[in-house]
Amino acid sequence: MTNSKRCKHHDRLSELPNAVIFEIFWLMPMTDVVRTTVLSKRWRDLWTITPFLNFDNRTMLFDDDRLRKFVNRALLCWDRTRVLKFKFLSHKLGDSMVGDVDLWLRFAQRYGVEELSLVEVVQLNSANWVPQCLYSCSSLKAVWLFCGKLEISGNVQWNQLERLTLTSGEVNAHTINQILSGSPQLRVFTLRYNDRGGNLSIQSNSLKELLIRKYPVRGFEDLVSELRICTPNLEKLELGWVNPYTKCLLMNVSSLSHATLRLWGSCVFELIKYDLHSGEALSQILPTIQHVENVRLLNWSTKGLGAMKMNSSFPNVKSLELRCCSYDYKRVVGVLELFPKLERLVLQYQKEDGHQDHIESLNLPESFVLQLRTVDVTWAEGDDVFPLIEIILKYASKLEKIVFRLIETKSPSPPSDSLFVFRLIETKSPSPPSDSLFLLSQKLLGMRRSSANCTIDLTKLPSKILQ
Structure with missing residues (x-):
């Protein structure tokens, strides 16, 4: 009797509130969540009512057939109360799984999913698909999407979306316009994509934070691309790119208070090669952020920093x-x-970098x-x-x-x-x-x-x- 009371007293897991337990579940793949049933009597069926479903196949390491069976069985056992968070991650996905992933997303959509992570479903260099049902999920508030070539048929209906992280092998201006026009509440937007030249425009009245990183593609390194940003309520901006031939035009960033400009390079010598053009890129942007209070200039070469001399004072920084x-x-x-x-x-x-160009003597007034x-x-x-x-x-x-x-x-x-x-x-x-x-x-x-x-x-x- 004493031992029974002692065990009950020390069953701290059973005393945790459901909200805490569900957060713990979210940090684990569903296979481990199911295994927690042995930890506590109260936990035995608790996983079947969790609103957080995490199918991380990078940890489970299932082949397509086993993955399909496990996810389908888990969803059948689930109590179907509400899906607040849904995550599906996989290193590789066979063609036979395309229909299954589409059904799982529709399942999450039907139960009002608010946060969705769809990562590594396709390879970045692939022209593969993203389930079109994703774009009609109006309950979403946060999305993390890792995909190949991003194409959207129809309209985007992300009426409640506040946060979007998009990593794509290829995007185009029309697709980005579709996303922004269909996300009237979007506040935080992170965009990472391969730069193949061409123009891209970011126009939004709702954005508060914007991060854009452009990566080079072999054979496209010297192509000129243009990035236009018109975001009157934007407060934080981070721009990172490798190709110094990028033209960046900040059309309306009157609310901006934090700006980070980062030049990515595989080595310092790459920065030296682009000294002149990187200076031109910096000199284009700086006049438009003179009102900003917090500025970060990262990985710019000496001549890139020298481009600041071409601009007037920054009295608000x-x-x-x-x-x-x-x-x-x-x-x-x-x-x-x-x-x-x-x-x-x-x-x-x-x-x-061993490349020290001549700098005139320092004469301070x-x-x-x-x-x-x-x-x-x-x-x-x-x-x-x-x-x-x-x-x-x-x-x-x-x-x-x-x-x-x-x-x-x-x-x-x-x-x-x-x-x-x-x-x-x-x-x-x-x-x-x-x-x-x-x-x-x-x-x-x-x-x-x-x-x-x-x-x-x-x-x-x-x-x-x-x-």
Whole structure:
């Protein structure tokens, strides 16, 4: 009797509310969910009423016939109350499964599915299908779709859709227009696709966040493509592409507050090859985001950064993130001149490419003043970032804090006293600061500074950050 009470008292699983249990189920493929019936008496039939159905065949590793039988049997046993989330993922899908997946989506649609994940049903290089019933599912609020060539017959009826993530081997302007016109409530749109040239237009009054990444296709690398964005209520924008010949026109982004511009490249030499064109691409976009408060410029080459000189000041930008090499510091300082109200600067290490073009000498005007309050620097040991830090310390009279993350620190050695307030932080190690941090602190102490109350955090990062 005592043992029975003790077991009952310790059956914590049975005490969990259904909402928590269903969230646990959603994190597991349906095969594992069914196996949970042995964990608790209360769980024995609980899986049959879960509103979250996750058929992740990447984990189950069923062949087509076994997968078909398992999903059909699971749906037959299910209590048919409500489908809130439905996920189907598979590495490969045979032609014989096409009809089955279509039926399963119709099943989810019939029971009011709100979140749908359809991933890797087809290969990206395939001109295969996406079930057309998907586009008439008006109950959907979030969709994650990974497909080959995307084609839509008929109208899109995503009247309640708020979030869409689309990864496709090929899209066209007409298809994107169909999706946007049929999704009047869409707030977050992530689009990843292979760039084969041609024009694409994003027009929406509902979008708040937009992420677009374009990837190159062999044989299409040098084709000119055009991307137009007209989103008057957009607040966050991230653009990433490899092909610097892309023309990006921001027609109406008056509400934009966060902008990320990222140039993707398989290697630094690829960026060098496209120096001139990447600068032109950057100079096209920058004038249209002068009102933005937070800007991130990632993976741009030195000449790409130099394109900013072609534009007027950015009086509203308060936060700026850059990735650059150590020899870029003069050009970075030139960039800072364009941000008179910049309060936060984030600098991240970018590997040296051995391609150092001539940069004119640095002549700062007497009126040069930095309004910076915080600076966050991640740099590699051995690269000389100190000329840039020296300029920041000299001209930033309101500076409150510098966070300096040094990659590849070595043997420990105690620091000396300083006029700064130092917080020496060692990650994953209780040992004293390393020689690298000690030498860094000595260099910083010897620099002229205009802010007497600046706090500097020195942190060691593992060398794998560089890999």
